[in-house]
């Protein structure tokens with residue numbers, strides 16, 4: 001991978017703080033094809049063995065499935081998150097309060113988690129609500145949230161509101177971090 005050392009170092013240091021108990025948020029922003037997912041692949045593959053990683057993707061759907069990326073992240077890695085029956089049912093039913101309760105319960109126990117949500121510019125509103133909730137509780141839930149997005153497609157009011165509510169940003173190339 002070429003010319004991504006600074007961004008990779010930022011993500012890695014956020015992960016190191018996570019292992020010490022400090023949550024975080026990182027936004028990997030860049031135009032289509034610039035290498036956001038490749039950067040995230042490198043970051044994730046360098047995490048210690050056994051790291052708790054959840055990764056989901058938003059899709060360019062006319063009618064985005066509410067909570068689709070969260071569902072994919074939770075279900076993608078059996079064993080990464082001890083998702084109880086309550087969380088499964090809440091995800092299946094699009095029950096946002098139930099998802100918040102179930103996710104909080106799961107994240108608060110066990111190892112710290114790296115939650116990667118890709119292509120946030122296509123996120124449904126319910127997904128953004130869940131992520132905003134987790135961000136505000138990132139230390140208590142020992143969660144590092146990492147999102148990729150294309151700035152040129154990020155003009156929706158719901159997404160701007162989500163981004164505006166994030167902690168202070170430190171820009172670094174195409175990556176911002178807390």
Ligand SMILES: Nc1ncnc2c1ncn2[C@@H]1O[C@H](COP(=O)(O)OP(=O)(O)OP(=O)(O)O)[C@@H](O)[C@H]1O
Nearest residue numbers: 001002003004031032033034035036037038039150
């Ligand atoms: N740092 C890099 N050095 C060399 N090749 C790269 C680098 N980053 C990405 N690529 C190549 O560029 C292509 C696009 O990368 P990638 O899918 O990561 O982009 P993206 O930003 O995630 O795009 P999208 O917005 O469509 O999701 C891939 O073929 C990948 O192998």
Ligand SMILES: [Mg+2]
Nearest residue numbers: 036037038118
């Ligand atoms: Mg990508």
